[in-house]
Amino acid sequence: xxxxxxxxxxxxxxxxxxxxxxxxxxxxxxxxxxxxxxxxxxxxxxxxxxxxxxxxxxxxxxxxxxxxxxxxxxxxxxxxxxxxxxxxxxxxxxxxxxxxxxxxxxxxxxxxxxx
Amino acid sequence: xxxxxxxxxxxxxxxxxxxxxxxxxxxxxxxxxxxxxxxxxxxxxxxxxxxxxxxxxxxxxxxxxxxxxxxxxxxxxxxxxxxxxxxxxxxxxxxxxxxxxxxxxxxxxxxxx
Numbered sequence: 614x615x616x617x618x619x620x621x622x623x624x625x626x627x628x629x630x631x632x633x634x635x636x637x638x639x640x641x642x643x644x645x646x647x648x649x650x651x652x653x654x655x656x657x658x659x660x661x662x663x664x665x666x667x668x669x670x671x672x673x674x675x676x677x678x679x680x681x682x683x684x685x686x687x688x689x690x691x692x693x694x695x696x697x698x699x700x701x702x703x704x705x706x707x708x709x710x711x712x713x714x715x716x717x718x719x720x721x722x723x724x725x726x727x728x
Numbered sequence: 729x730x731x732x733x734x735x736x737x738x739x740x741x742x743x744x745x746x747x748x749x750x751x752x753x754x755x756x757x758x759x760x761x762x763x764x765x766x767x768x769x770x771x772x773x774x775x776x777x778x779x780x781x782x783x784x785x786x787x788x789x790x791x792x793x794x795x796x797x798x799x800x801x802x803x804x805x806x807x808x809x810x811x812x813x814x815x816x817x818x819x820x821x822x823x824x825x826x827x828x829x830x831x832x833x834x835x836x837x838x839x840x841x
Contacts, residue, residue, distance in 0.1 A: 715821045
């Protein structure tokens with residue numbers, strides 16, 4: 614595998630379910646990000662991890678819980694979601710420092726539908 | 729706060745037509761600017777970037793020039809192809825937050841043969 618991978622690619626869950634999204638990067642980066650892409654809205658940054666430490670949490674509801682066990686893996690744990698949480702969830706990674714730290718590499722996303 | 733405004737789409741063009749997608753920004757200082765592209769069913773890919781005023785970013789025939797006097801970073805291509813059909817996002821690095829990208833709403837481009 615190369616680049617940034619995400620699993621599953623599609624997920625349908627009920628409001629009472631608990632599920633997790635997984636992201637893995639094979640680029641040697643040490644910063645990872647979760648974004649939410651909803652129809653007709655700009656991408657929203659949800660969480661940022663640098664060296665496995667959370668450095669950004671942009672007022673995301675607690676029903677979304679991120680986890681970064683190492684610099685290559687990032688999870689988003691979901692529980693008691695609402696229908697308005699249906700969206701494409703994108704993971705990205707980048708170098709944490711240096712001139713290329715602003716270049717983020719994105720995975721293909723997980724299309725989440727909450728019923 | 730920092731923000732990015734893009735022209736609304738969709739933009740529909742015939743193959744070999746000239747493309748312009750407008751992007752303007754509001755930010756503190758002179759942030760690095762980016763264009764990302766999202767093909768159907770895929771994540772975003774970095775298309776080009778510019779890190780200071782008057783810089784021109786270019787890639788795959790696309791160009792954009794960082795204009796600080798007009799706070800703009802318009803995307804252009806001289807001759808589009810059907811394979812360029814995608815959603816294009818203008819973005820900047822925010823002065824607040826860790827490597828925080830602020831995206832525009834995206835502009836969908838459809839190119840017909």
